[in-house]
Amino acid sequence: MAKRVFDLVCAALGLLLLAPLLLVVALWVRLDSPGPVFFRQERVGRFGVPFRIHKFRTMSHEAPHGPQITVGADARITRAGAFLRRHKLDELPQLIDVLKGDMSLVGPRPEVPRYVAMYPPGLREKVLSVRPGITDPASLQFRDESGLLARAADPEREYVEVVMPAKLKLAAQYVESANLATDLKLIGRTVRLLFSHG
Structure with a gap:
């Protein structure tokens, strides 16, 4: 209960304080390339319930559908999108998903159904027992996931066999050790990394 109250307060304050930045980014996305401002994709949420995640669109709307992982300098990424991805600004609209109750500020990153189907049953039940989050230890450790996959001979296989496990x-x-104190530490680490990223 305390975690949900914390999420609601922080998400509401975040959206209020970041409103000018969100409007500027939305305008930039719209002017940079044709298409909607937001990218919405089905992800698997708590207890396996699907939801549609919000992100600022970072890929060309006309680009053909490609893999569900981003590998290196993906040709589908727009000019604005490259900047937004590098600074993780494309993730900010997920504060909307936190308000809606689909996500938390901190929790395992939500995955697409295709990859969730590959989770070992025991781990799937544990990881999906909590709300997915905007940040978590894995997202901090694999901040340059697309670069890592770009160096692999077979990016899809590398993701499934190495990165995802x-x-x-x-x-x-x-999930085993989560509490409000650990969440605050992870939020602090996330903010520091964002500001230190050149």
Whole structure:
């Protein structure tokens, strides 16, 4: 209950304080390339319930559908999108998902159904027992995931066999030890990394 109240207060304050920035980014996305401001995609939420996540659109709306992982300098990424991804600004609209109750500020990152289907049953039940989050230990450790996958001979296989199991292990560890103090530390680490990222 305390976590949900914390999420609601912080998400509401965040959206209020960041409103000018969100409006500027939305305008930039709209002017940079044709298409909607937001990118919405089905993800798997708490207890396996699907929801549609909000992000600022970072890829060309006319680009053909490609893999559900981003690998290196993906040709689908727009000029504005490259900047937004580098500074994680594309994730800010997920504060809306926190307000709606689909997400939390901190929790395992929500995955697409295709990859969730590959989770080992025990880990799937544990990781999906909490609301997914905007940030978590795995997202901090794999901040340059697209660069890591770009160096792999087979990015899809690298993700499924190496990256995803490592992220699941970190997610399970978070679920086992999560409390408000650890969430505050993770939020602090996330903010510091964002401001220190050049």
